[in-house]
Amino acid sequence: xxxxxxxxxxxxxxxxxxxxxxxxxxxxxxxxxxxxxxxxxxxxxxxxxxxxxxxxxxxxxxxxxxxxxxxxxxxxxxxxxxxxxxxxxxxxxxxxxxxxxxxxxxxxxxxxxxxxxxxxxxxxxxxxxxxxxxxxxxxxxxxxxxxxxxxxxxxxxxxxxxxxxxxxxxxxxxxxxxxxxxxxxxxxxxxxxxxxxxxxxxxxxxxxxxxxxxxxxxxxxxxxxxxxxxxxxxxxxxxxxxxxxxxxxxxxxxxxxxxxxxxxxxxxxxxxxxxxxxxxxxxxxxxxxxxxxxxxxxxxxxxxxxxxxxxxxxxxxxxxxxxxxxxxxxxxxxxxxxxxxxxxxxxxxxxxxxxxxxxxxxxxxxxxxxxxxxxxxx
Amino acid sequence: xxxxxxxxxxxxxxxxxxxxxxxxxxxxxxxxxxxxxxxxxxxxxxxxxxxxxxxxxxxxxxxxxxxxxxxxxxxxxxxxxxxxxxxxxxxxxxxxxxxxxxxxxxxxxxxxxxxxxxxxxxxxxxxxxxxxxxxxxxxxxxxxxxxxxxxxxxxxxxxxxxxxxxxxxxxxxxxxxxxxxxxxxxxxxxxxxxxxxxxxxxxxxxxxxxxxxxxxxxxxxxxxxxxxxxxxxxxxxxxxxxxxxxxxxxxxxxxxxxxxxxxxxxxxxxxxxxxxxxxxxxxxxxxxxxxxxxxxxxxxx
Numbered sequence: 054x055x056x057x058x059x060x061x062x063x064x065x066x067x068x069x070x071x072x073x074x075x076x077x078x079x080x081x082x083x084x085x086x087x088x089x090x091x092x093x094x095x096x097x098x099x100x101x102x103x104x105x106x107x108x109x110x111x112x113x114x115x116x117x118x119x120x121x122x123x124x125x126x127x128x129x130x131x132x133x134x135x136x137x138x139x140x141x142x143x144x145x146x147x148x149x150x151x152x153x154x155x156x157x158x159x160x161x162x163x164x165x166x167x168x169x170x171x172x173x174x175x176x177x178x179x180x181x182x183x184x185x186x187x188x189x190x191x192x193x194x195x196x197x198x199x200x201x202x203x204x205x206x207x208x209x210x211x212x213x214x215x216x217x218x219x220x221x222x223x224x225x226x227x228x229x230x231x232x233x234x235x236x237x238x239x240x241x242x243x244x245x246x247x248x249x250x251x252x253x254x255x256x257x258x259x260x261x262x263x264x265x266x267x268x269x270x271x272x273x274x275x276x277x278x279x280x281x282x283x284x285x286x287x288x289x290x291x292x293x294x295x296x297x298x299x300x301x302x303x304x305x306x307x308x309x310x311x312x313x314x315x316x317x318x319x320x321x322x323x324x325x326x327x328x329x330x331x332x333x334x335x336x337x338x339x340x341x342x343x344x345x346x347x348x349x350x351x352x353x354x355x356x357x358x359x360x361x362x363x364x365x366x367x368x369x370x371x372x373x374x375x376x377x378x379x380x381x382x383x384x385x386x387x388x389x390x391x392x393x394x395x396x397x398x399x400x401x402x403x404x405x406x407x408x409x410x411x412x413x414x415x416x417x418x419x420x421x422x423x424x425x426x427x428x429x430x431x
Numbered sequence: 432x433x434x435x436x437x438x439x440x441x442x443x444x445x446x447x448x449x450x451x452x453x454x455x456x457x458x459x460x461x462x463x464x465x466x467x468x469x470x471x472x473x474x475x476x477x478x479x480x481x482x483x484x485x486x487x488x489x490x491x492x493x494x495x496x497x498x499x500x501x502x503x504x505x506x507x508x509x510x511x512x513x514x515x516x517x518x519x520x521x522x523x524x525x526x527x528x529x530x531x532x533x534x535x536x537x538x539x540x541x542x543x544x545x546x547x548x549x550x551x552x553x554x555x556x557x558x559x560x561x562x563x564x565x566x567x568x569x570x571x572x573x574x575x576x577x578x579x580x581x582x583x584x585x586x587x588x589x590x591x592x593x594x595x596x597x598x599x600x601x602x603x604x605x606x607x608x609x610x611x612x613x614x615x616x617x618x619x620x621x622x623x624x625x626x627x628x629x630x631x632x633x634x635x636x637x638x639x640x641x642x643x644x645x646x647x648x649x650x651x652x653x654x655x656x657x658x659x660x661x662x663x664x665x666x667x668x669x670x671x672x673x674x675x676x677x678x679x680x681x682x683x684x685x686x687x688x689x690x691x692x693x694x695x696x697x698x699x700x701x702x703x704x705x706x707x708x709x710x711x712x713x714x715x716x717x718x719x720x721x722x723x724x725x726x727x728x729x730x731x732x
Binding site for chain 1: 441457458461462464465468469471473476479505506508515516518519521522525526529537540571572574575611612613614615618621622625626627628669709
């Protein structure tokens with residue numbers, strides 16, 4: 054490689070990082086190696102060598118193009134991507150995040166206080182999430198974080214040795230192994246059983262208007278699920294008028310930071326809802342292509358849709374054809390005399406396997422049971 | 432393939448692929464070139480039907496290396512991907528040895544004779560002068576454990592069979608990994624690979640591909656098919672047609688003796704391009720006539 058080229062390469066990678074691309078050192082080395090092969094004279098060759106070695110997601114291509122264009126004209130100044138404006142929601146979450154301040158006053162002398170506190174929790178569990186004050190909300194989200202979420206299992210292709218004799222399928226490999234010393238007479242037979250694996254769970258959360266507090270709770274629920282070991286892969290999306298994937302953000306360890314990041318990436322908290330087109334986007338880009346296949350799909354929305362209900366029906370049909378189970382969480386279901394009158398809701402219902410409430414901590418506990426297949430709630 | 436890779440250029444790669452009936456754009460040709468000279472796996476992502484799998488096939492035809500294909504699916508494991516013992520033969524061997532009065536030793540039974548080689552093992556334990564082309568197809572369908580195993584495999588190009596020892600590649604295979612992006616492949620695996628997002632081809636390239644792969648279609652028909660497919664991709668269908676569909680369509684129309692697209696033939700052959708009933712309905716509702724006119728307009732110039 055020609056002299057000085059390494060400086061150009063490193064400078065370019067630094068510019069890419071400044072623009073928000075993740076560029077590990079290994080990729081920088083590959084890029085330098087690649088340039089050694091294609092040379093630096095041809096701009097196109099340099100461009101494609103960079104694309105092949107430094108970009109790993111199609112979404113990053115636009116950033117790469119921008120940095121490439123400015124850097125290769127010897128203006129290694131890169132505008133940082135527009136910083137997402139902090140949304141009111143994040144602020145609200147973080148402000149009351151000082152849990153210590155919310156703890157009940159500990160005049161801690163006798164057991165009576167504990168009893169009172171316990172029943173307070175009981176009341177809180179049934180309280181509508183939208184009607185909680187900040188202190189109650191802090192307690193509610195602590196309760197949600199402690200939920201044990203597991204998902205229904207499916208048989209995997211894998212098998213493991215069975216302990217009990219005669220259970221499962223004959224295990225030829227194990228049988229040969231065990232009977233070698235007897236000259237291969239299969240006296241002692243080995244058996245295998247199918248390994249059961251938890252199913253994938255996909256959350257689609259409506260964050261528009263009145264659904265916001267429930268969406269926040271459900272997002273926390275999803276976060277608790279991500280941390281659970283007895284669940285398959287967890288995927289989460291937020292939607293209003295558009296669909297935003299928030300899986301990556303939810304995978305963070307700190308729930309508040311995770312939700313903050315998720316909120317930043319969602320562009321339309323509290324906008325309107327276009328359930329039909331959102332479901333269509335989900336199906337086209339992720340769901341039907343594989344993510345929803347054999348999965349448990351949890352949709353949380355009140356079903357108020359500004360779009361065409363026919364589209365909602367058609368897209369729900371597509372989901373139900375690939376998913377293992379479709380669960381619809383509608384916080385309004387808990388109100389007395391509720392009937393699914395919202396047109397979007399009515400169109401979706403025929404394709405929903407479980408229609409549950411989700412308005413309080415208690416109903417989220419039920420939701421956990423539904424996802425795990427423990428309790429058939431309808 | 433060129434005798435040594437040191438004199439190879441991106442243009443050579445593009446020309447060689449074209450010689451095998453695959454028209455790659457500059458980006459893809461560069462990625463393939465780098466995969467060859469840097470000995471790195473190439474991860475190809477893109478919509479279904481843009482010709483990702485085909486890359487491995489033409490590479491194998493070009494280099495002369497054997498094509499080893501590993502189709503991934505949920506729950507794929509070592510016994511399907513790497514190796515397995517031939518249990519039935521092992522048992523027979525033991526019984527035969529016993530009948531002959533000798534006793535079979537363990538080493539005897541766990542020898543290479545009884546090893547069933549699956550694609551990954553064959554890819555590194557080869558005796559051919561040219562390293563094979565290993566196609567790991569639809570890696571997004573496999574699960575995390577398998578991906579972790581692949582990562583290890585792709586950094587060492589070695590496989591350990593407990594009873595036999597370690598197999599290591601003298602010369603690593605050329606590895607093409609494809610993904611439909613139904614889920615994100617793990618970052619560590621991506622870092623190990625070169626990456627290229629395969630796009631649908633532009634109009635002229637598509638015409639060239641159709642003419643190359645469906646030579647029975649006359650040039651005018653090829654242009655009209657490319658034009659119609661381009662219009663279909665704009666229609667927000669569940670499954671926009673890929674290059675494979677364009678080729679099939681042109682071939683079907685040619686087989687029906689058409690030299691031009693018209694409403695009747697398009698209606699009859701819509702099933703070769705659109706594989707969802709809802710998509711066909713949508714196109715028919717929007718009017719097949721419009722589509723024909725778009726195709727004729729685009730194909731005319």
